[in-house]
Amino acid sequence: MINTIIKKITYPVILSGLFYRIVKTMFLQIGKGRIVIRKTILHQIYFCAVEILLLLGTIGIIFGALVIIQSLAQLSKVGGSEALGQFLVVIIIRELGPMITAIIVILHSGTAIATEVGYMTVLGDIRAITMRGIDPIHFVAVPRLLGLTIGMLSLLIYFDVVALLGGFLVSWFFTGIPFYNFIMNVATIIGGDDIMIGFIKAAFFAAIIVVICIFRGFGVEGKITKLPVAISRSAIECFLFILIVDIIISAIFYL
Amino acid sequence: MKPHAIECINISYQKDGHLLLKDVNLALSPGQRVILYSESRLAASIFLQICGTLLEPKTGKMWLNGEYINFKNERILLKLRRKIVFNDRRTSLIQNLTVFENIALSSVYHENLSPKEAHMLLDPLVKMFNLERLLPLRPSDLDPGMKRRILYVIEATKKPELAIFIQPESDNDRPLYMLLNYLQEASDCACMIYTESMSLIERWGDEVVVLKEGVLSPPMDKASFLVSLKEEPNEKLNTQG
Numbered sequence: 001m002i003n004t005i006i007k008k009i010t011y012p013v014i015l016s017g018l019f020y021r022i023v024k025t026m027f028l029q030i031g032k033g034r035i036v037i038r039k040t041i042l043h044q045i046y047f048c049a050v051e052i053l054l055l056l057g058t059i060g061i062i063f064g065a066l067v068i069i070q071s072l073a074q075l076s077k078v079g080g081s082e083a084l085g086q087f088l089v090v091i092i093i094r095e096l097g098p099m100i101t102a103i104i105v106i107l108h109s110g111t112a113i114a115t116e117v118g119y120m121t122v123l124g125d126i127r128a129i130t131m132r133g134i135d136p137i138h139f140v141a142v143p144r145l146l147g148l149t150i151g152m153l154s155l156l157i158y159f160d161v162v163a164l165l166g167g168f169l170v171s172w173f174f175t176g177i178p179f180y181n182f183i184m185n186v187a188t189i190i191g192g193d194d195i196m197i198g199f200i201k202a203a204f205f206a207a208i209i210v211v212i213c214i215f216r217g218f219g220v221e222g223k224i225t226k227l228p229v230a231i232s233r234s235a236i237e238c239f240l241f242i243l244i245v246d247i248i249i250s251a252i253f254y255l
Numbered sequence: 256m257k258p259h260a261i262e263c264i265n266i267s268y269q270k271d272g273h274l275l276l277k278d279v280n281l282a283l284s285p286g287q288r289v290i291l292y293s294e295s296r297l298a299a300s301i302f303l304q305i306c307g308t309l310l311e312p313k314t315g316k317m318w319l320n321g322e323y324i325n326f327k328n329e330r331i332l333l334k335l336r337r338k339i340v341f342n343d344r345r346t347s348l349i350q351n352l353t354v355f356e357n358i359a360l361s362s363v364y365h366e367n368l369s370p371k372e373a374h375m376l377l378d379p380l381v382k383m384f385n386l387e388r389l390l391p392l393r394p395s396d397l398d399p400g401m402k403r404r405i406l407y408v409i410e411a412t413k414k415p416e417l418a419i420f421i422q423p424e425s426d427n428d429r430p431l432y433m434l435l436n437y438l439q440e441a442s443d444c445a446c447m448i449y450t451e452s453m454s455l456i457e458r459w460g461d462e463v464v465v466l467k468e469g470v471l472s473p474p475m476d477k478a479s480f481l482v483s484l485k486e487e488p489n490e491k492l493n494t495q496g
Contacts, residue, residue, distance in 0.1 A: 033364035116351075124347035131309075131346065132361045132409075133337030135329070139364075 012241075019211045022141045029138045037143050044147025048109040049154050056104055060159045063100060064166025067091050072174055084171055085185030092163045093194050094254070098201035099246060101155045102209070105148070106238045110209040113144055114234040117217025118227045126218070136218075145210045152206040156198055197253050201246060208241045258321030260285050260416045260445030261306055266315035268301050275301055276312070277469040283445035285416070289474055290460035291449040296422075299449045299466055300343070303419050306447065307341035308332050320416040337365065340410040340438065343421035348394040348402060348409075355390040358408050377412060383437070384408045384430055407434040411441075418446040423455070435459060457481065 071087040117140060120126050126136050168182045216234040220226045259282045268276040275298040283289060293299035304310040305317070311326035318324065319335050326332065348357045356363075358381065359373035368376065381387060384404050394402060407430050410418070418438050423431050438444050450456065456463065462474035 032367075034367060035369065036360070036364050119350070123350050124345055125349045125351075127345065128347050128349055130333070131307075131336055131339075131341055132364075133333045133335075134360075134364055135333055 015211050015215060015241075018141075018215055019207060022137055022145055022211070022214075025135060025137045026142045026145070029135065029142075032138065033134070036139070040139075040143035041147040041150075044109075044144055045151045045154075047112070048105060048148050049151035052104060052108050052155070053158065055108075056101065056155055056159055057162045059100060059104065060162030061166030061169075063096055064088065064092060064163035064168075065170040067096070067163075068167040068170040072171070084167070084175075084177075085182060086189045088164060088167045089186055089189045089194060092167070093160050093190060093198055095246075095250070097156055097160045097163065098198050098205060099242070101152060101159050101202065102205040102242050103239065105152055105155065105206070106209055106235055106242075109148060109151070110213045110238050111231050111235050113148075113210065113213040114217045114231045115227070117214055118220040118230050121218055121220045122222055122224050122227065124222075141210065141214045144214065145207065148210050149203055149206040152202045152209075153199060156202040160198070193253070197249065201249050204245050204249065205242050208245060209238050212237050212241065257285055259283060259318065260287070260320060262318045263306065264316050266302070266305060266312045266317065268305065268310070268312050270297075270301070274469055276305075276471075279315070279466075279469075279471045281306075281464065281471060283417070283447065285445055286439060286443045287445045287474075288439070288459065288461040289445070289447045290456050290463045290477070291447055291466060292451070292456075292463055292480070293449065293466035295466070298469060300421055302466060302471070303341075303343075303421055303447065303449055306417070307339050307419050308335055309341065337361070337413060338416040340413055340415045340418035340420075340444070342406065342410060342419070342423070346406055348405060350394050352393075353390065354386065354392050354394070354397070354405055357394070357405060358386075358390075358412065361409070361412055377408075380408050380411050383433065384411075403428070404430045407431065410434060411437050414442045415444045416442070418444050420446075420448040420450075422450055423448065423452075432459070453481075 067088055068084060071084055075083055075087070120140065126140070129136050129139050164186060168177075168179060171177045171182055172179070213234045216230040216237075220230050262282045264280055266276055266279040266281075267274065275295070279302060291299055291303065301310060305312050308319075308324060308326070316323070319338060322335065324332070324335060348354075349360070352360065355370075355374070358377055359368075359370060362368045362373040362376060363370060381390065384407060386404060386408060389397065389401060389405065394405075397405070411434055415438060418435070420431075435446060438446065448455065448460065456477065460477050463477055463480040464474050465472040465480075
């Protein structure tokens with residue numbers, strides 16, 4: 001019981017240590033194996049970002065539309081329909097954008113990373129990499145961290161744009177607001193801070209996803225039966241840690 | 256004078272309360288070919304994993320080509336592993352790379368060669384092991400014999416100081432002898448094979464060291480070892496050498 005509690009408490013410290021090791025390796029071994037690393041980064045960006053554009057776009061439009069429908073329903077009661085853009089900015093760009101993007105990335109790419117690294121551990125790939133004098137952290141973790149971070153930031157911009165578009169379509173349908181007015185309404189409210197904080201959140205979320213999934217993947221330790229547990233744990237822990245970090249970042253910047 | 260390819264002093268290893276290695280000493284010169292003979296597969300495997308820098312001994316010190324092995328420093332270990340061929344039944348290919356990518360990985364990664372340059376560099380080895388047609392395939396498309404040949408080519412791409420083999424798959428495996436000969440000719444590396452195969456001992460080993468109850472004998476002449484085996488089958492693991 002005490003051991004379990006100690007493990008739970010020290011877990012974030014272990015993850016921080018792994019993150020530090022990945023970042024340190026990234027800078028210490030900069031330029032090493034650049035052809036292989038670049039290929040893996042590009043593959044990661046393609047897998048994590050390009051492959052889910054359609055899915056995330058659909059979700060973005062739906063969420064943008066839902067936010068506007070709910071906002072319209074409430075704001076029309078108090079005659080504040082012109083504040084629609086403000087609602088979109090506050091809800092989509094500040095909170096939902098990074099969060100929804102992160103959840104989709106966890107489901108699509110996070111679990112895939114945990115599975116891939118778990119298989120690499122079970123099938124002896126990690127040992128084979130080590131025996132060739134290659135640091136598995138540099139070969140496996142660094143390109144995934146870079147690829148996923150670039151992918152997350154790109155997806156966040158994409159999600160925000162698509163969600164705003166979805167919001168506009170619903171607003172236009174119900175209120176006939178012209179596109180120019182809607183965009184100007186959004187543009188006057190949206191600040192550089194909002195975009196920057198969204199990027200900060202996305203970068204943190206990407207780091208959390210990669211570190212947890214890599215850690216769980218390496219932890220399979222040659223036992224294939226541990227793999228399903230590692231995958232489900234990594235998804236749950238990613239979600240939990242992202243919620244906690246989201247609250248902390250929002251509290252720091254908005255309170 | 257060239258330093259020893261590997262030198263171990265007072266290596267000990269304990270697992271689950273059992274002392275598997277007791278103050279083991281070994282020094283191999285470049286080009287020396289030694290067979291490790293042991294009644295305990297576990298002890299032999301652990302000793303060779305220690306020599307291959309994959310396991311840290313509980314006590315003792317080791318040098319590879321005169322360089323002290325600090326098991327705490329992962330960067331130094333990674334550098335040293337490029338000078339060691341370590342081949343056991345768990346050695347595998349990287350599954351999501353093609354055969355060519357597997358073979359060329361070290362060159363592309365460590366020397367920043369382009370795949371085309373790596374192909375040109377490795378072409379003689381690929382031809383020597385007759386792997387041209389396998390290059391675009393993935394490990395899952397291959398049978399165990401093919402995989403073994405590819406692993407041998409990967410080992411041959413290194414310029415090792417030390418080659419370690421744990422129970423090679425087949426004692427009449429032509430590619431194995433091709434690799435062993437290539438390694439010795441190309442880099443004059445010391446070689447240690449753990450085997451119980453008499454044909455491999457007779458055909459390839461120069462000297463034999465015997466590991467019994469955690470104690471390693473000094474290297475003995477192959478002929479003396481084979482005679483002792485025939486004369487005293489019950490005492491075949493005599494550690495006196």
